[in-house]
Amino acid sequence: MNHPDRHRWRDAAVHAAAVAAEFIRQESRARDTITWQSKSPTDFVSHVDIGAEERIREILHAHIPGIRVVGEELGSDGDPESGLVAIVDPLDGTTNFLHGFPNYAVSICVALDGVPQAGVVHDIMRGGGEHRETVCTATAGDGAFANGARMRVSTITDPSRALIGTGFPFKDVTSADDYVRMMRRLMPLVSGLRRAGSAALDLSDVAHGRFDGFWELWLNAWDHAAGVLLVREAGGRVTDLEGRDARLIGGPIVASNGVLHEWFLDILRGGAS
Numbered sequence: 001m002n003h004p005d006r007h008r009w010r011d012a013a014v015h016a017a018a019v020a021a022e023f024i025r026q027e028s029r030a031r032d033t034i035t036w037q038s039k040s041p042t043d044f045v046s047h048v049d050i051g052a053e054e055r056i057r058e059i060l061h062a063h064i065p066g067i068r069v070v071g072e073e074l075g076s077d078g079d080p081e082s083g084l085v086a087i088v089d090p091l092d093g094t095t096n097f098l099h100g101f102p103n104y105a106v107s108i109c110v111a112l113d114g115v116p117q118a119g120v121v122h123d124i125m126r127g128g129g130e131h132r133e134t135v136c137t138a139t140a141g142d143g144a145f146a147n148g149a150r151m152r153v154s155t156i157t158d159p160s161r162a163l164i165g166t167g168f169p170f171k172d173v174t175s176a177d178d179y180v181r182m183m184r185r186l187m188p189l190v191s192g193l194r195r196a197g198s199a200a201l202d203l204s205d206v207a208h209g210r211f212d213g214f215w216e217l218w219l220n221a222w223d224h225a226a227g228v229l230l231v232r233e234a235g236g237r238v239t240d241l242e243g244r245d246a247r248l249i250g251g252p253i254v255a256s257n258g259v260l261h262e263w264f265l266d267i268l269r270g271g272a273s
């Protein structure tokens, strides 16, 4: 299950993410001159997302011969749940990046036959202490780390103390009413709801114990793959709305510190409050 090469794969992913993060940081200095290309009427991308993915692919292919890449911007070389594959979001939080809102990341997961083996979420703008950035990593069975320090999910058991992240829609808003209903149910029960704009960072915030839960009704594999491994290795749980373990495919994602998970699923599904 846990492949002996997973630490080597993590090191390659960390290197690729660092190179992409540095490129993104450099480009952010000329943010006002970046051309926004439209993916849909309210969804934009720029040369920065594409340039970051090009750099990541080059490094991964050089360090992990034969690896396939499923990337958001440059396409999928096949099934993310089969063989050795890197699932890559070169810039998660593009809207934040384009606006200079400092919450965006590079996310890379290396998986073997559908099982995440190594993951990195490189938080480009939020550091702490002597760090200007935060590099969150995990390998299967070995725990999760932020700039080398062990990460653990929160120990909060009382929902009234919970801070919950979400990602209500901005492209396809067909699920907007579902989010409104879910938020109305949660609002009187928890300390707060947040929509910070990067699912990879939302999940790493669950792993850090900053968020006690997070949900989004649709995420692509590249948004959540690395973050899911971080949460699990930090002691939390990640499922779909039915409580089935999250997979490396698109779908709903519910993450929590584990203790709150059944309560959280129940509220999201409209059960007792």
Ligand code: IPD
Pocket: 089, 091, 092, 093, 094, 095, 167, 168, 196, 197, 198, 199, 200, 216, 218, 219, 223
């Ligand atoms: C998006 C962000 C956002 C989430 C969207 C994602 P992008 O990724 O993670 O928080 O709500 O579902 O598509 O487009 O910035 O890479």
Ligand code: CA
Pocket: 089, 091, 092, 093, 222, 223
């Ligand atoms: Ca994304």
Ligand code: CA
Pocket: 049, 072, 089, 090, 091, 092, 093, 094
């Ligand atoms: Ca992206």
